[in-house]
Amino acid sequence: MNESRTRRAVAEVSRLLHERGWVANHDGNVSARVGPDRIVCTPTAISKRLIVEDLLIVVDAEGRLVAGRGRPFSEIGLHLAVYRARRDVGAVVHAHPPHATALGCAGRGIDAMPIAEAVVSLGERIPLVEYATPGPDAVKAVEPFLALHDALLLASHGTIAYGADPEVALLRTELVEHLSRILLCAAPLGGACALPPESVATLLQARAKAGIGPPGRR
Numbered sequence: 001m002n003e004s005r006t007r008r009a010v011a012e013v014s015r016l017l018h019e020r021g022w023v024a025n026h027d028g029n030v031s032a033r034v035g036p037d038r039i040v041c042t043p044t045a046i047s048k049r050l051i052v053e054d055l056l057i058v059v060d061a062e063g064r065l066v067a068g069r070g071r072p073f074s075e076i077g078l079h080l081a082v083y084r085a086r087r088d089v090g091a092v093v094h095a096h097p098p099h100a101t102a103l104g105c106a107g108r109g110i111d112a113m114p115i116a117e118a119v120v121s122l123g124e125r126i127p128l129v130e131y132a133t134p135g136p137d138a139v140k141a142v143e144p145f146l147a148l149h150d151a152l153l154l155a156s157h158g159t160i161a162y163g164a165d166p167e168v169a170l171l172r173t174e175l176v177e178h179l180s181r182i183l184l185c186a187a188p189l190g191g192a193c194a195l196p197p198e199s200v201a202t203l204l205q206a207r208a209k210a211g212i213g214p215p216g217r218r
């Protein structure tokens with residue numbers, strides 16, 4: 001994807017985060033790597049509803065502003081950590097989708113997927129990253145999870161999901177929120193049933209075979 005198409009995708013995904021109700025106020029941020037030392041991202045302190053291509057900024061691999069008039073957002077360190085850990089990742093979406101964030105605020109990750117397709121798409125589980133103060137501590141907290149997972153729940157914070165391009169990062173965010181909603185709907189009914197372990201193993205094999213993402217813990 002060239003830089004101008006990527007910029008269009010970043011702006012589109014940003015507006016969608018607002019439209020879906022996955023961010024409020026100035027929350028959330030989207031970035032995409034367009035070169036080894038060039039990352040297009042949303043600027044800080046603006047609603048994702050208002051993001052258009054011209055407002056996007058460019059930072060280098062250290063998070064320093066290279067182009068654009070806005071300022072980098074404070075959570076840029078989380079995005080840079082993903083790019084450092086995963087050469088295959090071209091885009092990162094961080095948001096506060098209410099159902100997924102509710103799980104994270106309750107100190108819960110998704111330890112078992114409630115539906116089969118989700119295992120193929122995102123692996124065996126979506127881990128909860130323990131709360132850490134935003135900044136270097138939060139970066140240190142996510143780092144151990146990045147190699148094996150494509151989406152994480154951040155305790156008392158929100159979600160971070162990443163993939164080859166902004167569309168994939170958005171789809172993964174969408175799936176995390178959808179699964180969280182399913183789990184919360186199932187909770188008053190006695191909770192979602194776990195998938196049979198042998199089926200999970202087969203689904204993980206299918207995931208690895210399709211080259212969708214890291215194979216997960218198994």
Ligand SMILES: [Zn+2]
Nearest residue numbers: 028075157158
């Ligand atoms: Zn946040």
